Amino acid sequence: MAHADAVEIEVPPTVARLDLFDRVDYEDAFLVKPASGRSPEQVMRDVLEGAPTWFLQAWSNVLGRAVLGEALDLRPSPDRIAGWTIVTNASDLIAIAFDTPRGLDARLFAVTSIDKEIVGTQIRLNTTYARRWWPVIRAGHRFILPRLVRRSARRAAANGPPSPAAEPRSTPAE
Numbered sequence: 001m002a003h004a005d006a007v008e009i010e011v012p013p014t015v016a017r018l019d020l021f022d023r024v025d026y027e028d029a030f031l032v033k034p035a036s037g038r039s040p041e042q043v044m045r046d047v048l049e050g051a052p053t054w055f056l057q058a059w060s061n062v063l064g065r066a067v068l069g070e071a072l073d074l075r076p077s078p079d080r081i082a083g084w085t086i087v088t089n090a091s092d093l094i095a096i097a098f099d100t101p102r103g104l105d106a107r108l109f110a111v112t113s114i115d116k117e118i119v120g121t122q123i124r125l126n127t128t129y130a131r132r133w134w135p136v137i138r139a140g141h142r143f144i145l146p147r148l149v150r151r152s153a154r155r156a157a158a159n160g161p162p163s164p165a166a167e168p169r170s171t172p173a174e
Contacts, residue, residue: 015111020087020097038156040091043094
């Protein structure tokens, strides 16, 4: 596998053990071989905050506000990544949350080690409304997430290892 290929894999056991939801209706995980030693927070921030502006705006305003009833707060924050709340932040794993008033609750995670970076999703659908919209949202998600992961890996390979000054803030895992 080349560094920038995003390959779908099973969700890692470390994520499953977090019990981010009492029930998971959908999950995925995409693996890339790292070109540099990034922390999970650095990976997640680069995947989401490094996404094209057109995507972030559409994601927040169309999907977030219009469909799911909650716009993402895209302003930079040490407690959020692209509007998602950090719920777990450890040296090898980060999980972020976005729960919507219309019943779609989502968790994104990044797991890193010397030889891999994994970014994935867990979804819980709590309402008929969310279940009705999920096939359309899922298609978009499965199209864009591997591309964002691949884009981030390519950017990391081009930029080399992160400097110690670029190390993000860590919070204890919950």
